[in-house]
Amino acid sequence: DQQVKQNSPSLSVQEGRISILNCDYTNSMFDYFLWYKKYPAEGPTFLISISSIKDKNEDGRFTVFLNKSAKHLSLHIVPSQPGDSAVYFCAANSGTYKYIFGTGTRLKVLA
Amino acid sequence: GAGVSQSPRYKVAKRGQDVALRCDPISGHVSLFWYQQALGQGPEFLTYFQNEAQLDKSGLPSDRFFAERPEGSVSTLKIQRTQQEDSAVYLCASSLSEDTQYFGPGTRLTVL
Numbered sequence: 001d002q003q004v005k006q007n008s009p010s011l012s013v014q015e016g017r018i019s020i021l022n023c024d025y026t027n028s029m030f031d032y033f034l035w036y037k038k039y040p041a042e043g044p045t046f047l048i049s050i051s052s053i054k055d056k057n058e059d060g061r062f063t064v065f066l067n068k069s070a071k072h073l074s075l076h077i078v079p080s081q082p083g084d085s086a087v088y089f090c091a092a093n094s095g096t097y098k099y100i101f102g103t104g105t106r107l108k109v110l111a
Numbered sequence: 112g113a114g115v116s117q118s119p120r121y122k123v124a125k126r127g128q129d130v131a132l133r134c135d136p137i138s139g140h141v142s143l144f145w146y147q148q149a150l151g152q153g154p155e156f157l158t159y160f161q162n163e164a165q166l167d168k169s170g171l172p173s174d175r176f177f178a179e180r181p182e183g184s185v186s187t188l189k190i191q192r193t194q195q196e197d198s199a200v201y202l203c204a205s206s207l208s209e210d211t212q213y214f215g216p217g218t219r220l221t222v223l
Binding site: 034046100 | 214
């Protein structure tokens with residue numbers, strides 16, 4: 001039973017446009033959410049996080065939106081750059097150390 | 112660099128062999144985690160240490176898997192009598208406490 005779902009395995013976006021990556025979760029106890037970026041042959045790199053007491057967190061070109069009623073979060077990248085091409089993982093936890101990861105979305109930014 | 116390091120980066124083992132994977136966490140990080148990432152999947156939790164104490168090993172798939180962190184810094188994940196289904200990337204992460212986890216590059220294990 002997948003508690004964190006990333007239903008789009010891949011996404012292609014033109015350079016300079018917005019990339020929107022989506023993540024859904026089923027466990028209402030989750031209260032902290034993170035996005036990680038992963039390049040080939042490297043480990044996941046922390047990108048941005050959001051607590052359930054917020055509905056938006058912004059860091060430069062990256063913004064994460066949380067809709068608790070829909071159990072949905074999204075990562076917006078504006079403007080997208082070729083260096084953003086990577087696999088993006090959504091992760092969630094419920095106030096403990098145990099992260100539950102989605103299966104990832106491969107983003108390709110076209111120059 | 113001051114990040115999490117793992118060795119070896121790649122390991123090929125014959126079925127039935129024992130393997131040992133090493134993780135050097137970020138200096139000062141109390142918490143250390145091991146994850147297994149199968150092809151096309153996200154990382155899945157294996158085990159958690161706080162200093163030298165293994166507080167959670169609920170994710171270890173079988174008793175062939177064993178992890179230790181005897182001095183509260185470097186950790187080793189050992190897999191005995193490897194099977195083909197053990198082929199995966201093994202990721203180590205560390206954190207100051209229970210906050211953001213920082214990952215190493217992983218060890219890709221291939222069991223033939």
